[in-house]
Amino acid sequence: xxxxxxxxxxxxxxxxxxxxxxxxxxxxxxxxxxxxxxxxxxxxxxxxxxxxxxxxxxxxxxxxxxxxxxxxxxxxxxxxxxxxxxxxxxxxxxxxxxxxxxxxxxxxxxxxxxxxxxxxxxxxxxxxxxxxxxxxxxxxxxxxxxxxxxxxxxxxxxxxxxxxxxxxxxxxxxxxxxxxxxxxxxxxxxxxxxxxxxxxxxxxxxxxxxxxxxxxxxxxxxxxxxx
Amino acid sequence: xxxxxxxxxxxxxxxxxxxxxxxxxxxxxxxxxxxxxxxxxxxxxxxxxxxxxxxxxxxxxxxxxxxxxxxxxxxxxxxxxxxxxxxxxxxxxxxxxxxxxxxxxxxxxxxxxxxxxxxxxxxxxxxxxxxxxxxxxxxxxxxxxxxxxxxxxxxxxxxxxxxxxxxxxxxxxxxxxxxxxxxxxxxxxxxxxxxxxxxxxxxxxxxxxxxxxxxxxxxxxxxxxxx
Numbered sequence: 001x002x003x004x005x006x007x008x009x010x011x012x013x014x015x016x017x018x019x020x021x022x023x024x025x026x027x028x029x030x031x032x033x034x035x036x037x038x039x040x041x042x043x044x045x046x047x048x049x050x051x052x053x054x055x056x057x058x059x060x061x062x063x064x065x066x067x068x069x070x071x072x073x074x075x076x077x078x079x080x081x082x083x084x085x086x087x088x089x090x091x092x093x094x095x096x097x098x099x100x101x102x103x104x105x106x107x108x109x110x111x112x113x114x115x116x117x118x119x120x121x122x123x124x125x126x127x128x129x130x131x132x133x134x135x136x137x138x139x140x141x142x143x144x145x146x147x148x149x150x151x152x153x154x155x156x157x158x159x160x161x162x163x164x165x166x167x168x169x170x171x172x173x174x175x176x177x178x179x180x181x182x183x184x185x186x187x188x189x190x191x192x193x194x195x196x197x198x199x200x201x202x203x204x205x206x207x208x209x210x211x212x213x214x215x216x217x218x219x220x221x222x223x224x225x226x227x
Numbered sequence: 228x229x230x231x232x233x234x235x236x237x238x239x240x241x242x243x244x245x246x247x248x249x250x251x252x253x254x255x256x257x258x259x260x261x262x263x264x265x266x267x268x269x270x271x272x273x274x275x276x277x278x279x280x281x282x283x284x285x286x287x288x289x290x291x292x293x294x295x296x297x298x299x300x301x302x303x304x305x306x307x308x309x310x311x312x313x314x315x316x317x318x319x320x321x322x323x324x325x326x327x328x329x330x331x332x333x334x335x336x337x338x339x340x341x342x343x344x345x346x347x348x349x350x351x352x353x354x355x356x357x358x359x360x361x362x363x364x365x366x367x368x369x370x371x372x373x374x375x376x377x378x379x380x381x382x383x384x385x386x387x388x389x390x391x392x393x394x395x396x397x398x399x400x401x402x403x404x405x406x407x408x409x410x411x412x413x414x415x416x417x418x419x420x421x422x423x424x425x426x427x428x429x430x431x432x433x434x435x436x437x438x439x440x441x442x443x444x445x446x447x448x449x450x451x452x453x454x
Contacts, residue, residue: 011289048237103395103397106275114328167330189290
């Protein structure tokens with residue numbers, strides 16, 4: 001497979017960094033072709049807007065989707081986006097390696113979503129969900145949370161993790177992608193080193209069995225906190 | 228009241244821009260003191276990280292929350308964040324005026340959340356949810372969606388809007404804020420001009436009756452699409 005890891009953490013020595021490095025090592029060793037978009041290292045600009053385009057169809061009134069459609073047809077995306085689109089177009093599987101900040105993606109990764117998944121390129125008015133233009137590709141969230149697993153139990157402080165992840169999974173579903181079950185390292189910064197080592201061992205196993213994993217969409221509500 | 232509108236749209240002549248302008252006019256006319264953070268105009272940097280700080284406690288390993296606590300105690304946030312924190316600290320009510328992009332906040336606004344709502348300033352290990360440090364303040368989402376109301380019906384393509392909004396509302400709840408019911412302009416860019424005018428008239432009414440609105444938390448599951 002061709003695999004794209006979109007990685008969003010400002011600290012290379014973070015646990016997210018370790019997970020990204022592990023995935024590159026394991027997947028490459030397993031014969032896959034791996035590309036990484038290290039958004040902080042790239043200084044990726046998260047703010048979607050007029051800066052996405054080399055030239056605009058309408059220089060007076062900025063309508064984002066209209067400009068995306070025009071840019072897709074005319075090849076007018078800035079190189080930063082063109083490159084990401086090419087990487088995504090080539091990928092069979094996309095992994096988001098990211099912490100969850102404020103019950104959602106960090107802004108730099110949300111900006112990748114806002115800007116790279118442009119109308120015309122990844123969906124159209126008619127082609128979305130089952131007919132989305134990224135059909136045939138798969139996607140997986142590999143995340144860390146600040147809170148421990150207990151905080152995401154049904155009666156936990158933060159409620160069920162599925163409520164946090166389902167709007168993110170919907171992005172992939174909207175594009176026609178098949179969503180794999182997420183890999184979750186709860187409380188990565190708070191747990192003991194032994195637990196972190198266990199997370200990495202478990203992630204290695206998951207990465208080696210990606211082909212066998214049934215999509216999350218077919219097994220709704222299985223995202224349960226680990227003890 | 229002191230009201231802070233955090234506004235996230237790249238086009239001043241957008242419907243979001245019109246809603247922001249209307250809110251400034253109506254709320255000021257109603258005797259409130261209104262501040263606006265126009266994130267695109269400010270060229271607000273959405274990418275939370277080492278750039279948030281004038282100086283770091285640990286220059287080698289970047290741990291975000293640890294640096295936030297240190298910076299809060301030592302006055303080491305960059306001026307861009309210091310200013311936003313002061314505006315937020317002074318506000319009785321915060322309004323997010325924003326489109327929903329990809330079932331979530333646009334990256335520039337998510338970046339405001341990631342960076343401004345720093346640990347130490349708005350919450351601590353012990354002070355969160357009911358004891359969050361922004362207790363006594365209120366918050367309201369004023370949003371536009373791309374999809375029409377029917378797409379957010381229970382059987383609609385996107386599912387219930389509440390699934391999109393609840394992780395955003397949880398940000399405010401985590402900080403101890405009281406959440407007002409959202410104001411939703413469905414399909415703002417697709418509906419007829421008459422509907423847009425109706426949205427603005429309805430929003431004007433809402434703004435004039437803010438004090439009377441019961442918080443969303445006390446009336447769960449009432450976010451129903453309008454016909």
